[in-house]
Amino acid sequence: MQPLIRSLVAAACLSGTHLFAADGAAIQVTDPYVRAVPPGQPNSAAFMTLSNTGETPRALVAAESDAAATVELHTHGMVDGMMRMRRVDRIELPAGEQVALQPGGLHVMLIGLTQQLEPGMDVALTLVLNDGSRLQLTAPVRRIDVGGMGGHGGH
Numbered sequence: 001m002q003p004l005i006r007s008l009v010a011a012a013c014l015s016g017t018h019l020f021a022a023d024g025a026a027i028q029v030t031d032p033y034v035r036a037v038p039p040g041q042p043n044s045a046a047f048m049t050l051s052n053t054g055e056t057p058r059a060l061v062a063a064e065s066d067a068a069a070t071v072e073l074h075t076h077g078m079v080d081g082m083m084r085m086r087r088v089d090r091i092e093l094p095a096g097e098q099v100a101l102q103p104g105g106l107h108v109m110l111i112g113l114t115q116q117l118e119p120g121m122d123v124a125l126t127l128v129l130n131d132g133s134r135l136q137l138t139a140p141v142r143r144i145d146v147g148g149m150g151g152h153g154g155h
């Protein structure tokens with residue numbers, strides 16, 4: 001008599017939709033976007049909200065994109081009384097918390113753009129986590145008013 005082989009593998013999808021999650025990483029990316037920059041501007045930045053919906057602390061340790069020669073993780077802080085951005089090795093993603101990458105704060109820096117970024121374009125980004133997992137996402141290019149307060153900051 002032949003053994004009846006049954007697949008006892010339950011549907012792997014647990015509740016909850018992880019928009020861009022991969023490899024079981026409980027990191028959710030919401031509202032990613034890349035700043036549109038004027039022609040000739042060599043650098044830009046990507047922003048998003050990262051949610052660690054799991055119970056394990058994670059960290060973002062790198063990012064990659066074909067849109068720029070170099071991609072770094074950056075933050076902003078006061079240096080000698082001036083707001084400057086600087087590179088960071090990692091962006092901590094504590095369990096159960098949300099971390100916002102936004103203008104004036106943490107961001108994914110795109111250095112040496114390989115093409116001009118205009119509103120309506122999509123930029124492919126890969127986020128690398130400290131557990132080795134990679135999250136692939138597509139971020140639309142958006143115009144951002146820098147400086148606010150009525151001025152449009154342009155020249």
Ligand SMILES: [Cu+2]
Pocket residue numbers: 045074075085086107108109
């Ligand atoms: Cu930067």
